[in-house]
Amino acid sequence: MYIKQVAVIGAGTMGADIAYVMANAGIPVIVKDVDESALTRAQAHIADLFQARVARGRISAADAQGRRDLITMTTADAALVEATLAIEAVSEDMRVKKRVFQDLDRILPPLSLIVSNTSALSISELASVTGRPQRVAGFHFFFPAHLMKLVEVISGQKTSADTIETLRRLAEEIRKIPVSVKECPGFVVNRVLMASMAEILAFQQETQVPYSEIDQAVVKSGIAPMGPFMLADALGLDVALEVNRTLFQAYGDRFRPAPQLEALVEKGHLGLKTKQGFYSY
Numbered sequence: 320m321y322i323k324q325v326a327v328i329g330a331g332t333m334g335a336d337i338a339y340v341m342a343n344a345g346i347p348v349i350v351k352d353v354d355e356s357a358l359t360r361a362q363a364h365i366a367d368l369f370q371a372r373v374a375r376g377r378i379s380a381a382d383a384q385g386r387r388d389l390i391t392m393t394t395a396d397a398a399l400v401e402a403t404l405a406i407e408a409v410s411e412d413m414r415v416k417k418r419v420f421q422d423l424d425r426i427l428p429p430l431s432l433i434v435s436n437t438s439a440l441s442i443s444e445l446a447s448v449t450g451r452p453q454r455v456a457g458f459h460f461f462f463p464a465h466l467m468k469l470v471e472v473i474s475g476q477k478t479s480a481d482t483i484e485t486l487r488r489l490a491e492e493i494r495k496i497p498v499s500v501k502e503c504p505g506f507v508v509n510r511v512l513m514a515s516m517a518e519i520l521a522f523q524q525e526t527q528v529p530y531s532e533i534d535q536a537v538v539k540s541g542i543a544p545m546g547p548f549m550l551a552d553a554l555g556l557d558v559a560l561e562v563n564r565t566l567f568q569a570y571g572d573r574f575r576p577a578p579q580l581e582a583l584v585e586k587g588h589l590g591l592k593t594k595q596g597f598y599s600y
């Protein structure tokens with residue numbers, strides 16, 4: 320199946336970056352959010368990403384403008400009627416996602432694919448609220464999606480081989496590396512990432528070593544380009560906690576959410592997006 324037009328549902332941290340990645344590869348994108356201000360922020364973020372490519376001499380200003388023009392922002396469902404693929408990137412909440420999947424199933428042409436960027440939730444459960452479970456899959460980008468190469472392509476119980484093949488080809492077209500993954504809570508990368516994060520949080524609580532010292536040590540050691548606390552703040556502590564809770568429910572004690580993380584989210588300190596998380600911004 321040829322993907323002519325992509326719809327991205329949710330213009331937050333991930334949705335905005337995914338829309339940029341699609342447009343940068345020459346694919347028309349419609350971005351839908353229920354919140355106008357999220358669309359405005361996404362537009363500004365995408366403009367910055369294109370501007371940075373122009374400043375580095377990677378593309379001309381005219382090319383950047385041409386690619387930006389491939390993106391349409393909307394709050395209206397009616398704008399999605401011609402999408403051949405919808406990528407759901409709304410909040411990590413099964414109830415919210417199911418409503419979005421039901422709406423997309425009603426609005427999109429019958430042969431279009433509907434995929435989720437969920438970090439940990441069940442693809443089969445999302446597929447079950449649609450009349451096209453064979454055309455539903457996980458298509459999981461990593462933060463920040465404009466830089467990270469890997470995309471997990473996740474089969475639900477009823478996902479067809481054609482759907483997976485189409486998504487793998489699309490991932491290559493947008494210059495990503497697809498990895499096919501069977502469904503399980505957290506898939507592969509987030510199980511590993513959250514297990515490491517749980518251990519680091521436990522270490523921090525036992526030793527009271529400041530977050531900044533741990534982050535600096537991780538970066539200096541070359542294990543990762545960014546320390547775990549800085550990364551968690553950037554990707555959103557609410558999202559991290561939701562993923563953590565899903566893994567805790569599925570796998571038990573080794574993923575018990577850390578008290579520091581729960582306390583921050585309870586106070587509304589969600590990281591960069593609220594200017595307060597493990598760090599103040």
Ligand SMILES: NC(=O)c1ccc[n+]([C@@H]2O[C@H](COP(=O)([O-])OP(=O)(O)OC[C@H]3O[C@@H](n4cnc5c(N)ncnc54)[C@H](O)[C@@H]3O)[C@@H](O)[C@H]2O)c1
Pocket residue numbers: 328329330331332333334351352353354357407408409410411412415419436437438439460461462553554555558
């Ligand atoms: N943040 C990350 O690092 C990261 C990485 C990989 C995957 N994910 C996953 O991607 C998804 C989105 O995460 P995020 O960090 O971008 O979240 P976010 O909170 O930054 O953005 C979510 C957006 O969805 C919008 N939204 C909520 N309900 C909606 C609806 N019914 N219709 C349209 N828009 C709606 C919100 O207004 C908001 O703008 C989640 O499933 C998350 O687990 C996140």
